[in-house]
Amino acid sequence: MHIGERKIERPLRWGMVGGGRTSNVGYKHRLGALRDNTAFQMVCGAFDLDYERGVDFGKNLGVDPERLYPDYKTMFAEEAKREDGIEVVDIATPNFQHYEVAKAALEAGLHVICEKPLFFEVEQGLEIQKLAEEKGKLVCVTYGFSGSQLLLQMRHMVKTGMLGTINMVDLKYTHGYGCDPTGDVKSEGQKWRVDSSKVGKAFVLGDLSTHTFYESQLATNDMKLKQVLCDRQAFVGSRYPLEDNAYVLMRYENGAVGRMWCSCVDAGTPETQVIRIVGSKASVEWHDAQPNHLLYQEQGKPAQLMIRGNDYLCDACNADESLGATHVEGLSESWANIYLKFAVAIDAKNRGDEETLKNLVYPDLEHGIDGIRWINACAKSADEGGVWVDFE
Ligand code: NAD
DSSP states (O other): OOOSOOSSSSOEEEEEEEOOTTOSSHHHHHHHHHSSSSSEEEEEEEOOSSHHHHHHHHHHHTOOGGGBOSSHHHHHHHHHTSTTOOOEEEEESOGGGHHHHHHHHHHTTOEEEEOSSOOSOHHHHHHHHHHHHHHTOOEEEOOGGGGOTHHHHHHHHHHTTTTOSEEEEEEEEEOSTTSOTTHHHHOHHHHGGGOHHHHOSOSHHHHTHHHHHHHHHHHTTSOOEEEEEEEEEOSSGGGTTSOSEEEEEEEETTSOEEEEEEESOOTTOOSEEEEEEEESSEEEEEETTSTTEEEEEETTSOOEEEETTOTTSOHHHHHTOOSOTTSOOOHHHHHHHHHHHHHHHHHHHHHTOHHHHHHOOSOBHHHHHHHHHHHHHHHHHHHTTSOOEEOO
């Protein structure tokens, strides 16, 4: 159980690029990082493209006004001059800026926590991986739902053979908020999502399914994906050549198969992710809208509902528990769990503690690069008419 006591010697000095007042995701980063005040300390920010608004916002967060910067380049340069300068930067800007900011941050000697999807090309990911290794720094990725501890219970059940041989992986991340096309022109946060120069090769395949793909990798102990076959459409025509709906079939190296449906035009559906892993003996299923519950179905037996915070769950799952079984948890705890692991990982990296790093399960750079592979393989498959494409 984790109830707020420190896990590292002192909080890491942390700042944000993006994530300002109008941002969709900024608050989730802050609630994840700052929940217990023992892992991260917010010291600076270049929160907004609009400098005045960013400064006003940063002051309201309690950041020293001298450390509110007009852009990330000034922030990295000025912070480098201070003895108490920033150590870790969070990148919560639209996708097309992730690569340049991450590169500049590593060059400035900072650890990086970056939004998904990480970058546009796998080559960029490999270049950043090389740079991070040279600088002795980590790059972590905020697949924000992935700190839901019942995903670790799924991982445990797969690993210990409770499901038998894994045969099928059934995934879904759909909602209906993209049915109204006026949002594409009205909302700042949606405009760049449907502009291929700013979002890359895909819309919902990157925006939604990279989360669910990572969570399925977490739950299956990184079962190796071999090939994907994708069909994608823009039901709101102005989004073409990007998609607002996609179906993907998967083939794994071990013979298992899978499917993913991702969509923002699933009319009437609030945000929903489903991960179902089907083995030869039993299945397990998790919904992000019911993150406290795991459905376990053994063939020939009554179904069981496993509930968060109970002793019958595995140690890794219960280590991330903080509220106790009688109180529900949700997205806030998930973000806090991954941020705490980022802090422990960064601290271990700083101390050269490879043993801790090796055993820590969190969305790292490798999994960020896999997210790029996923988007690009799906887009290629769809654009070539729905053919099997290697996951490479
Ligand atoms: P948004 O458009 O709502 O907000 C972007 C913010 O970044 C704004 O405050 C903007 O002023 C600021 N900004 C943009 N460029 C900047 C720059 N160069 N310097 C400083 N500030 C800058 O976008 P959003 O929906 O918050 O998405 C941001 C990122 O987060 C995207 O990569 C998106 O895919 C990701 N995201 C992740 C999750 C999740 O659950 N992990 C959820 C939503 C969005």
